[in-house]
Amino acid sequence: MSAILPDAIDPIRLADEGSSLEGELSVQAMPRLRELCQNPAAKVQVALRFDRGTHGRMMAGTITTRLGLTCQRCLGALEQDIVAKTRVVLLQAGESHPVLAEEVDFIEVAAPVSLPELVEDELLLALPMTPRHPQGECPSPGAGRAGRPDTDAVTSPGPFAALADLKRKQ
Numbered sequence: 001m002s003a004i005l006p007d008a009i010d011p012i013r014l015a016d017e018g019s020s021l022e023g024e025l026s027v028q029a030m031p032r033l034r035e036l037c038q039n040p041a042a043k044v045q046v047a048l049r050f051d052r053g054t055h056g057r058m059m060a061g062t063i064t065t066r067l068g069l070t071c072q073r074c075l076g077a078l079e080q081d082i083v084a085k086t087r088v089v090l091l092q093a094g095e096s097h098p099v100l101a102e103e104v105d106f107i108e109v110a111a112p113v114s115l116p117e118l119v120e121d122e123l124l125l126a127l128p129m130t131p132r133h134p135q136g137e138c139p140s141p142g143a144g145r146a147g148r149p150d151t152d153a154v155t156s157p158g159p160f161a162a163l164a165d166l167k168r169k170q
């Protein structure tokens with residue numbers, strides 16, 4: 001496979017042809033993702049298959065990258081591997097959703113579709129809500145919070161608080 005990916009694709013036609021796309025994109029081409037990371041020159045590996053299966057036209061594959069994020073515990077730099085495994089049914093405008101037994105996502109596509117934008121959408125879905133170093137592995141614990149101890153364990157009121165609340169209402 002060529003490593004040069006097209007900017008615009010027609011996913012419906014690719015599925016009809018049973019084509020694959022493999023190659024590299026840059027985070028530079030993804031403005032929403034670029035804003036969230038500290039290494040906009042990062043590469044994104046794309047491996048997508050398009051075909052027609054029992055569910056209709058499908059896009060499936062894996063999108064991987066390594067982003068420089070900010071740890072929400074210590075506010076330090078955090079290198080994180082992002083792996084977006086995608087499997088979606090492609091619908092043309094106006095095409096109705098087939099009823100499926102298993103849970104499969106649908107996306108409606110109208111050619112041409114921007115490949116960087118499609119890949120960016122999948123990566124944004126795969127990003128952690130609050131990126132953090134593993135517990136106890138921040139390089140400088142509390143650095144961003146003036147040395148306060150880690151308060152994660154006590155931020156939730158816990159089941160007893162809810163119980164107390166219930167009792168008050170009786």
Ligand SMILES: [Zn+2]
Nearest residue numbers: 071074133138
């Ligand atoms: Zn950290």
